[in-house]
Amino acid sequence: MTSSELARRLSTHDRLAVARAISRVENDREDAGALLRELAPKLGHAYRVGITGPPGAGKSTITSELTKLLRTQGKTVGILAVDPTSPFTGGALLGDRIRMQEVSMDPGVYVRSMATRGSLGGLSAKAKDAADVLDAAGFDFVLFETVGVGQSELDIAKAADTTVVVLVPESGDAVQAMKSGLMEIADFFVVNKSDREGSDQAVRALTTILTFRVTHREDEWIPPVIKAAASKNEGIDRVLAEIEKHRAHLLKTGKLALRRIERERERVHELVEIMLHTDFWTAERSAILERELIRISAHETTSFDVARELTKV
Amino acid sequence: MTSSELARRLSTHDRLAVARAISRVENDREDAGALLRELAPKLGHAYRVGITGPPGAGKSTITSELTKLLRTQGKTVGILAVDPTSPFTGGALLGDRIRMQEVSMDPGVYVRSMATRGSLGGLSAKAKDAADVLDAAGFDFVLFETVGVGQSELDIAKAADTTVVVLVPESGDAVQAMKSGLMEIADFFVVNKSDREGSDQAVRALTTILTFRVTHREDEWIPPVIKAAASKNEGIDRVLAEIEKHRAHLLKTGKLALRRIERERERVHELVEIMLHTDFWTAERSAILERELIRISAHETTSFDVARELTKV
Numbered sequence: 001m002t003s004s005e006l007a008r009r010l011s012t013h014d015r016l017a018v019a020r021a022i023s024r025v026e027n028d029r030e031d032a033g034a035l036l037r038e039l040a041p042k043l044g045h046a047y048r049v050g051i052t053g054p055p056g057a058g059k060s061t062i063t064s065e066l067t068k069l070l071r072t073q074g075k076t077v078g079i080l081a082v083d084p085t086s087p088f089t090g091g092a093l094l095g096d097r098i099r100m101q102e103v104s105m106d107p108g109v110y111v112r113s114m115a116t117r118g119s120l121g122g123l124s125a126k127a128k129d130a131a132d133v134l135d136a137a138g139f140d141f142v143l144f145e146t147v148g149v150g151q152s153e154l155d156i157a158k159a160a161d162t163t164v165v166v167l168v169p170e171s172g173d174a175v176q177a178m179k180s181g182l183m184e185i186a187d188f189f190v191v192n193k194s195d196r197e198g199s200d201q202a203v204r205a206l207t208t209i210l211t212f213r214v215t216h217r218e219d220e221w222i223p224p225v226i227k228a229a230a231s232k233n234e235g236i237d238r239v240l241a242e243i244e245k246h247r248a249h250l251l252k253t254g255k256l257a258l259r260r261i262e263r264e265r266e267r268v269h270e271l272v273e274i275m276l277h278t279d280f281w282t283a284e285r286s287a288i289l290e291r292e293l294i295r296i297s298a299h300e301t302t303s304f305d306v307a308r309e310l311t312k313v
Numbered sequence: 314m315t316s317s318e319l320a321r322r323l324s325t326h327d328r329l330a331v332a333r334a335i336s337r338v339e340n341d342r343e344d345a346g347a348l349l350r351e352l353a354p355k356l357g358h359a360y361r362v363g364i365t366g367p368p369g370a371g372k373s374t375i376t377s378e379l380t381k382l383l384r385t386q387g388k389t390v391g392i393l394a395v396d397p398t399s400p401f402t403g404g405a406l407l408g409d410r411i412r413m414q415e416v417s418m419d420p421g422v423y424v425r426s427m428a429t430r431g432s433l434g435g436l437s438a439k440a441k442d443a444a445d446v447l448d449a450a451g452f453d454f455v456l457f458e459t460v461g462v463g464q465s466e467l468d469i470a471k472a473a474d475t476t477v478v479v480l481v482p483e484s485g486d487a488v489q490a491m492k493s494g495l496m497e498i499a500d501f502f503v504v505n506k507s508d509r510e511g512s513d514q515a516v517r518a519l520t521t522i523l524t525f526r527v528t529h530r531e532d533e534w535i536p537p538v539i540k541a542a543a544s545k546n547e548g549i550d551r552v553l554a555e556i557e558k559h560r561a562h563l564l565k566t567g568k569l570a571l572r573r574i575e576r577e578r579e580r581v582h583e584l585v586e587i588m589l590h591t592d593f594w595t596a597e598r599s600a601i602l603e604r605e606l607i608r609i610s611a612h613e614t615t616s617f618d619v620a621r622e623l624t625k626v
Contacts, residue, residue, distance in 0.1 A: 033617035040612045257610065264609045264616050268602060271620035276589045279624065289581055296577045297570065299353045303577050304346035307584035311592065 003031070007038035010137045012076045018110055018137050025129035026114070029274070032129050039136035044260075046078070046135035049243055050144045050160030052182065057166040058192040061230040062239065063145045064099045069236050071108055075141055078134030079103075081113040082127055082146040082156055110134065124155040125270050128263075131159070155270075158185045159263050161256060162246045164239065166190045167206075169199035183209070186223050188242050194227035194235065203227060221249055285310050316344070320351035323450045325389045331423055331450050338442035339427070342435075342587070345442050352449035357573075359391070359448035362556055363457045363473030365495065370479040371505040374543040375552065376458045377412045382549050383454055384421055391447030392416075394426040395440055395459040395469055423447065437468040438583050441576075444472070468583075471498045472576050474569060475559045477552065479503045480519075482512035496522070499536050501555050507540035507548065516540060534562055598623050 001009075006024070009017040025032040051059050051066075060081070067077045104111040114127055127144065134142045146156045157163050165186035191202050206225045226242060228235030250256035292306040314322075319337070322330040338345040364372050364379075373394070380390045417424040427440055440457065447455045459469045470476050478499035504515050519538045539555055541548030563569035605619040 029617075033615070033621065036615045036617050040615050043612055261606050261610050264606055265602065267616040268605075268620050268623070271616055272593065272623055273586070273590065275620055275624045276593065277586065280585065280589065289578065293574050293578055293581075297574050299356055302346070302349045302353050303580040303584055304342075304349050307581050307588055308346065310581070310585055311588045 003034040003038050006035060007042075007136070010039070010042075010133070012108065012110070012138045014137075015107075015110060018078075018133065019112075021133045021137075022112055022130045025133060026126050029278075032126075036129060036132055039132055042136035042138075043132060044135070046131070046139050046142045047162075047243075047247060048131060048135075048142045048144065048160040050146065050157035050163040050185075051166060052144075052146045052154070052157040052163065052185075053166035054168075055147055057168050058230050059145050059147070059166050061099065062164075062166055062190065062192065062228065062236070063143055064103045065230050065233055065236045066239055067103050067109055067143065069240055070141055071106060076108045076139045077110075078131075078137070078139040078142045079109065079111045080127055080130055080134070080142065080144050081111070082123065082144065110137075110139065124159070125267065125274060127156045128159050128267055154181055154185060155266070159266075161250065161259060162187045162243050164188060164190060164243070166192050167202065168193050169196045169202040187221065187246050188223045189225045190235070190239055191225060191227050192230055195229045195232070199227055221246065285313060288313065316347040316351050319348060320355075320449070323352070323355075323446070325421065325423070325451045327450075328420075328423060331391075331446065332425075334446045334450075335425055335443045338446060339439050342591075345439075349442060349445055352445055355449035355451075356445060357448070359444070359452050359455045360475075360556075360560060361444060361448075361455045361457065361473040363459065363470035363476040363498075364479060365457075365459045365467070365470040365476065365498075366479035367481075368460055370481050371543050372458050372460070372479050374412065375477075375479055375503065375505065375541065375549070376456055377416045378543050378546055378549045379552055380416050380422055380456065382553055384419060388453040389421045389451070390423075391444075391450070391452040391455045392422065392424045393440055393443055393447070393455065393457050394424070395436065395457065423450075423452065435587055437472070438580065438587060440469045441472050441580055467494055467498060468579070472579075474563065474572060475500045475556050477501060477503060477556070479505050480515065481506050482509045482515040500534065500559050501536045502538045503548070503552055504538060504540050505543055508542045508545065512540055534559065598626060601626065 001020070003024075006017060006021055010021055011017070021035060024035055051063050053059050063079060063081075067079065070077050100111070103109055112130065114123065114130065127146075131142045131144065144156050144160055163185050165182045165188075167189060169191055189206055191199050191206070193199070203225050210223055210225070224242060226235065226238050228239060230236060247256075250259065288310060289306065292301060292309070295301045296303060296306065314333070316337075319330060319334055323334055324330070334348060337348055364376050366372050376392060376394075380392065383390050413424070416422055425443065427436065427443065440459075444455045444457065457469050457473055459467075476498050478495050478501075480502060482504055502519055504512050504519070506512070516538050523536055523538070537555060539548065539551050541552060543549060560569075563572065601623060602619065605614060605622070608614045609616060609619065
């Protein structure tokens with residue numbers, strides 16, 4: 001099927017076309033380019049939400065419960081799961097699996113998991129391509145579920161219009177969030193499993209940290225901290241309300257358009273890196289490297305000089 | 314001071330020259346290239362050990378206790394700490410700080426911490442450059458202490474001759490190790506804080522997992538799992554014995570030279586990426602990007618086509 005045929009068939013009702021289009025952007029960069037060119041005029045409808053946090057925080061439960069709630073409002077939902085600990089991709093609890101199965105049977109929902117290992121370099125670019133496919137197909141919401149460990153996963157979460165960071169009450173999670181860069185990307189925090197001990201302290205600790213970051217600009221968004229117990233379906237309505245509040249804020253301040261431009265800027269940067277790398281390692285340059293590695297190990301030259309020489313060829 | 318003057322002054326006794334040389338490789342890539350060229354003939358003496366693992370596993374305690382033990386054998390030690398949770402770089406416990414202060418007062422030890430935030434792209438390259446400085450200065454051992462979270466930190470640990478992964482007995486750590494890629498880079502494991510409950514089970518679980526990986530080649534190295542309680546100075550002798558055993562294995566099988574060649578191969582790749590990126594974003598290309606971002610947001614073109622166009626300029 002040509003890219004333009006595939007683009008024409010793409011709709012929330014044609015799961016086969018959606019699956020095929022995502023496989024196409026996953027498998028070949030040039031094919032992806034051709035398809036995305038066809039999809040460009042159809043983009044911009046979907047609202048993109050990133051759901052991230054450390055392993056075991058309950059991201060997939062929040063994702064599935066949020067999806068169910070959106071469905072009761074008649075919204076269609078595309079889910080991209082890039083999380084080795086998620087029920088979409090493997091290591092799941094029985095409850096999670098059943099919950100997900102329910103969700104994925106719904107014709108208004110499309111669920112796709114994307115591999116993490118081995119392809120980290122291009123994964124973030126591919127996840128954004130797949131989100132464009134879902135957007136062009138007409139889904140109202142695209143949810144990225146990614147585990148907040150590693151730069152690539154952070155890049156994906158950051159690519160959303162609204163980024164939700166899910167934590168558990170246990171002390172240490174907030175500290176880890178600060179260290180791992182989750183703090184910078186969060187539009188709001190969900191302290192999940194809030195029936196556990198220490199959830200009020202966790203909310204207070206986070207709120208205190210966040211207060212120090214306020215710059216008192218008038219259009220400033222201060223990331224709220226809300227509580228949920230997703231597996232008991234508590235607080236999911238607050239999660240959705242917060243998403244809508246943040247969306248309204250972005251629209252009112254004109255930040256939504258800016259954020260989407262920044263997203264495309266990072267995407268061009270990322271694609272340029274991939275293309276430069278792919279174009280660079282020709283047979284000739286690879287042969288030079290092999291020859292020079294012998295000289296490096298004999299201490300006759302350095303990796304710096306070899307790299308410099310190669311980039312001049 | 315010129316690179317050749319600095320290279321001449323460099324020795325384990327001249328801390329100022331060592332500090333200056335590391336600052337030089339940290340701050341400017343071209344200066345780094347010139348200095349490393351001067352240092353090339355002096356390389357190859359130091360044995361490089363990577364010490365990595367999740368936050369809180371006790372890497373810095375192992376690093377300082379191992380250093381003390383090496384000093385009793387008259388060995389000089391250079392330490393590079395790339396770990397936001399380490400006593401070298403900040404968030405430390407009082408005991409860790411005192412321990413580290415003791416070690417760093419010793420004239421046969423040089424301790425340097427390297428920043429993690431903001432410079433992740435080039436950090437791994439810079440840590441390897443700094444290790445070359447310590448090697449050329451004549452240190453017998455270079456210890457990299459890095460927190461095993463994130464690709465850059467894994468790259469650093471992998472750059473060692475022997476890589477030690479430190480875990481705690483708590484269940485889940487072994488599972489995390491598998492997921493985060495620590496399993497692939499470990500030459501041996503230390504289950505630290507072995508006075509805690511569950512340490513024997515943790516050792517057994519790891520050993521079982523590792524058994525499945527054996528390929529029964531004759532020169533195969535099966536990563537051992539040893540126990541330690543570094544803060545009580547228990548098991549540090551076993552850690553050093555394991556390092557020496559692995560070193561002997563690498564020498565006997567010829568793998569040490571191969572491993573060092575692979576390290577330089579990855580280093581050239583890394584430097585090429587950095588150089589391509591730096592050379593690429595000229596004022597002209599940046600201007601094209603700004604212009605095209607407007608067209609992307611009007612859905613008239615795609616990030617893919619813009620990236621393709623830019624790489625053709």
